[in-house]
Amino acid sequence: MLRLSKLTDYAVVVLVRLSEESGIQTSGGIAASTGVPEPTVAKVLKIMTSAGLVASQRGARGGYRLARPLATIPVAEVIIAIDGPIALTACVEHSTSVCDTSSLCPVKGRWDAVNTAILDALSTISLADMRPTAFFPLPAHHLPEKRDAVPTTASALTTAFLE
Amino acid sequence: MLRLSKLTDYAVVVLVRLSEESGIQTSGGIAASTGVPEPTVAKVLKIMTSAGLVASQRGARGGYRLARPLATIPVAEVIIAIDGPIALTACVEHSTSVCDTSSLCPVKGRWDAVNTAILDALSTISLADMRPTAFFPLPAHHLPEKRDAVPTTASALTTAFLE
DNA sequence: CCATTCAGGACCGCGCCAGTCCTGTTTTCG
């Protein structure tokens, strides 16, 4: 499936939402404004806190705020914070498990390159790149500049694989 | 963990093993030479056959052989053959499922760029590149990373390499 | 002292994948 966990999806939503308000925000407030169930939002925020992506404030009038600007958070870091290290197969270095057929395996150690390529792609995209800055549907009032290079790079090769 | 299924791992092993022998090979023989359990090898090869990656010959003295040269099979095609279309989240186009919080979601439709970047990376690496003797042709990964890079960077690199 | 809010777990049910197996069908060979 090559699918990442649902919590990661929620995490991105929550982090982007956090960045859209300057002050501190409670988990309940974020749940209300995103539609994600409140316990799930709380769980995500706790993970994000221990990963150092958001800072928390306990007690009354407490809440969460981003620890770093959104542009300095690559998608890879969110994925790793929730799902653990990116390891496509059991045969990738830094993987926890070990491969049992490695003695006979003809592709031993060759997954590392694939893994690195994906990791690099995910490190290049920051959360700020995932925030819709209103250039596609129904432009907002302030169009600061014509954003070039919308990532519509679906080449013929890649679209051929989509289905 | 952004992990792909074990069957995909086996599929790569089996396909590479298929390429190392010129003649036709039985599923049992491949199982013996790779250490993968025979029923699993059979299952993988059936999927590969229906995907058009290997050709099969029934009956006594039958078996399997590669339908195309190893270098013309990207890793992405193997993954898609086994796991289905690559869709990181439920909110990616061409995904089967639908997202229920899309009305309030602040990152609606922004996963597509990430998905495309990964798809590009996986389409650039062929199975021939996974053989131990192969030269791995991806452009330089470990450049100093710009955290606020535009999301088209990875795609631009890979597509530029294809030309 | 009390309300609020986060911290850090434990907990459970569901869905999905891995692995096996069974019943055909096709082909070759004695």
Next chain:
DNA sequence: CGAAAACAGGACTGGCGCGGTCCTGAATGG
């Protein structure tokens, strides 16, 4: 012509990882 060899195409099931929830603390502010 029959039997064996080998693939085709499913059904089936157990395990387990993930999602979602909840509960008991601890910190903070009024």
